[in-house]
Amino acid sequence: MDIPKEHLVDMYSTMVRIRRFEERIRELYFADKLPAFDIAAGLIPGEMHLAAGQEPVAVGMRPHLHAGDAITATHRPHHVAIAQGVDLNKMAAEIFGRETGLGRGKGGHMHLFSVEPNFGCSGIIGEGMPVAVGAAMAFRARGTDNIALSYFGEGAANQGAFHESINLAALWKLPVVFICEDNAYAISVPKASSTAIPDNSDRASAYGIPGVLVSDNDPVAVYEVMGAAMDRARRGDGPSLIEI
Amino acid sequence: MVIVGLLTNPASSKDIRRLTGLARVIDVEEKANLVARLLVGLGTAPGIRVVAVDDQAGLVRRAARLAHGRAPVVEFLDGDIEGTENDTRRGAAELAALGASALVTVGGDGTVRAAAEGWPEAPLVPIAAGTNNAFALTDEPTVIGVATALAVTHGGAVAFRPTTAVAVETTQGDAVAVIDAVVVTDHWVGAGAIVSPDQLVEAFVTSSRRTAIGIASISAALGPLEHGHARRISFGGSNCVRAVFGPGVVLDVPVASFYDLPVGSEVRLTENVGLVALDGERRLPAAGGKVRVIAGPRVLDLEVALSLG
CATH class of the missing domain: 3.40.50.10330 (Probable inorganic polyphosphate/atp-NAD kinase; domain 1)
Structure with missing residues (x-):
């Protein structure tokens, strides 16, 4: 497959942007919390979940996005939001709890909501999955070629919402791509301790949809797989489950 | 035991x-x-x-x-x-x-x-x-x-x-292919698989079994292959053969020419662009590459x- 150079350059520059953002947030987050960790202290009170290292999962879908596509993500959302083009200043302001933030500072880093582009995330595990299915239903009702992308973790794959969402999307052949980011731990629980099977992409066959395992954290591999899955959804061939 | x-x-x-x-x-x-x-x-x-x-x-x-x-x-x-x-x-x-x-x-x-x-x-x-x-x-x-x-x-x-197998030697590593070594136009390993005949430049294929799919299916459409030989296929042109490119995928593949090589043959790759895919997966840069037909497993x-x- 020929990959346009502008796509490669765009993915790389976005990965660098994500990495610099995450590194800077990390510096500012810890600046006033140490030496004895005080979660309420400093510029960013509360929890923080950074995605440095998970850049390929986010940027691989970016060149395939259409204006109006909806994306839902997890409590570890920055890389996906940046890849979709969420306003960085408003996003950073929200993380710092400022009035100028996406949610006027009331949501914080796990609850980033943007209308344009259409992005939302939550600290509730698996929350974004039925929301993405709903967005896909709306796109179908409106007759547009927009699709929904649902990012979730391997821990969320054991939630009821995972099964309900994929089942309904498969049953109604909705334009949604489910993306499982497997970073091997749900907080501190290793996947082998929580999940009966080794690969969540295997679960796709239980719902009659294609499942793909991307075993390398490779942006070009993600680009190719996401392109095929997103094209499939736009064509009306239904959902798919990608595990990265 | x-x-x-x-x-x-x-x-x-x-x-x-x-x-x-x-x-x-x-x-x-x-x-x-x-x-x-x-x-x-x-x-x-x-x-x-x-x-x-x-x-x-x-x-x-x-x-x-x-x-x-x-x-x-x-x-x-x-x-x-x-x-x-x-x-x-x-x-x-x-x-x-x-x-x-x-x-x-x-x-x-x-x-x-x-x-x-x-x-x-x-x-x-x-x-x-x-x-x-x-x-x-x-x-x-x-x-x-x-x-x-x-x-x-x-x-x-x-x-x-x-x-029969083919040994591939490139400036960035050596490898063996048991079915096919294929030069493709891609420059990235990426998701690995060859999904379109548009990507094909040339192939060295060790099988012509009519029940095989993939690149071997293309070789089968060109005729039997003698034991102890690999077939070199150059893609392009206007003459096509029908091949089962993959599960549920039947395509017409343009083939410009082909000939068979016995074990012991050594040839240079035609074009030093793109990658060499081994048994269906993009793997090594084709630059400076050569192929030897060898006894396989x-x-x-x-x-x-x-x-x-």
Whole structure:
């Protein structure tokens, strides 16, 4: 497959942007919390979940996005939001709890909501999955070629919402791509301790949809797989489950 | 006691071709079931040790539990598991050093390729658990197990037939392909698979079996291939052959020319652009590359093995 150079350059520059953002947030987050960790202290009170290292999962879908596509993500959302083009200043302001933030500072880093582009995330595990299915239903009702992308973790794959969402999307052949980011731990629980099977992409066959395992954290591999899955959804061939 | 080695690939049959064609996932449970049936077949002859490379999915351990009481106990090689094809390559070499009489692989053509790189003259028993399975045996694994047990306990070198392979040498590494080495226009390894004939520049193919799919199907459409030969195919032009490019994918592929090369031949790659794909997966830069046609691994002949009993 020929990959346009502008796509490669765009993915790389976005990965660098994500990495610099995450590194800077990390510096500012810890600046006033140490030496004895005080979660309420400093510029960013509360929890923080950074995605440095998970850049390929986010940027691989970016060149395939259409204006109006909806994306839902997890409590570890920055890389996906940046890849979709969420306003960085408003996003950073929200993380710092400022009035100028996406949610006027009331949501914080796990609850980033943007209308344009259409992005939302939550600290509730698996929350974004039925929301993405709903967005896909709306796109179908409106007759547009927009699709929904649902990012979730391997821990969320054991939630009821995972099964309900994929089942309904498969049953109604909705334009949604489910993306499982497997970073091997749900907080501190290793996947082998929580999940009966080794690969969540295997679960796709239980719902009659294609499942793909991307075993390398490779942006070009993600680009190719996401392109095929997103094209499939736009064509009306239904959902798919990608595990990265 | 004779040793039967076992290499499995939990990640086979899960790639992008689930989206670009009608290929299905062969999940870990299905693969564990295939291995369990193989183990039951191996259990039909006494004196067999099964030595396996462990895997991150616990595939072999699941299979051993399923087959418990009806099969040989499975032993595992020491060593860290990377979760890559290096496990297969390293495992094949270790099993060769142990003196295994047969090497069972469970995976796709890429799994067989990695095993052949680790043990070039391996007596292979390749069980199909991949996408195209142009090389592997697609028969019932229980029968394959029975046949393997007969072959290894009856001194059955005769039960393994020779094959042809191609050795690829590039400025950025060497490799072996058991079915095909294909120069493609892509510059990125990416998702690995070849999904369109638009990507094809030239191919070196060791199979012309009419029931095979993938690049071998293109070769089959061009006519029979003599044993001990590989076919060099140049793509392009206006003359097409119809090929089964993958599961559920039938395409017309433009072929400009072809000719057959005997074992011992060495040729340079035509164009030093793009990548060389090995057994269906983009792998090495083609720059400065050359190909040698070589003797490949040996493969179990089921009918011959079953007649030993």
